Amino acid sequence: MNEKKLVGEKAAEFVKDGMIVGLGTGSTVYYTLEKIGQMVKEGLQIKGIPTSMATEKLAHEFGIPLTSFKEVTYLDVAIDGADEVDPDLNLIKGGGGALLREKIIAAAANTFIVVADSSKLSAKLGSFRLPVEVIPFGYERTAMQISSIGCVPEMRLSNGNPYITDNHNYIFDCEIPENSQPHKLETVLNMIPGVVENGLFTKMADVIITLDANKKTVLMKEKNKNRIR
Numbered sequence: 001m002n003e004k005k006l007v008g009e010k011a012a013e014f015v016k017d018g019m020i021v022g023l024g025t026g027s028t029v030y031y032t033l034e035k036i037g038q039m040v041k042e043g044l045q046i047k048g049i050p051t052s053m054a055t056e057k058l059a060h061e062f063g064i065p066l067t068s069f070k071e072v073t074y075l076d077v078a079i080d081g082a083d084e085v086d087p088d089l090n091l092i093k094g095g096g097g098a099l100l101r102e103k104i105i106a107a108a109a110n111t112f113i114v115v116a117d118s119s120k121l122s123a124k125l126g127s128f129r130l131p132v133e134v135i136p137f138g139y140e141r142t143a144m145q146i147s148s149i150g151c152v153p154e155m156r157l158s159n160g161n162p163y164i165t166d167n168h169n170y171i172f173d174c175e176i177p178e179n180s181q182p183h184k185l186e187t188v189l190n191m192i193p194g195v196v197e198n199g200l201f202t203k204m205a206d207v208i209i210t211l212d213a214n215k216k217t218v219l220m221k222e223k224n225k226n227r228i229r
């Protein structure tokens, strides 16, 4: 059974006629995009905003019409994957390198839905290294400052060269301190000059679509309505 397909396709049920939809990035949301593409062929009228160039390409392939922040100021719903999810619905994202656009789109969405197979659920964030996007200028010094707050950064490489994001930046994958408080760490990292964004998405997700022990899709919902928008 393909867990990613089950949760990915389930998320498409949240997409209704007339909506502006944030289109996430990754191998789970791939199935959401594929399903939305089918729904569009059957007459669904929506417009999407992609979180990455890879997703923009997929949206074209699946026939999903696109728009941008030149035309809209908010989204009805955004659907995206995650690398790790804790019981308070805090996330680590950015394994696919798209964290910056993903966070802009999640923050602009009235409802942020996360698709996560059961391997992504974790009692405490930190087993997946935290992606931190930094501008290339002064990245050596930025890395020192990331280290000074207890994180251990390692530059992400692609074929031996620095991995370059869609926004022409670098990524450090960081081990985070064991006793980290996710919201505090998210805020403190973003105060370091040179850090553009980090992959902690705290107080953002409204719904996690995952699977129970019987491999049936279940929804984990946000308990505290204290989202930051």
Ligand SMILES: O=C(CO)[C@H](O)[C@H](O)COP(=O)(O)O
Residues within 6 Å of the ligand: 024, 025, 026, 027, 028, 029, 080, 081, 082, 083, 092, 093, 094, 095, 096, 097, 098, 099, 102
């Ligand atoms: O944050 C992401 C990309 O930047 C992805 O949502 C995350 O890496 C999950 O990917 P996948 O669904 O392939 O496991």
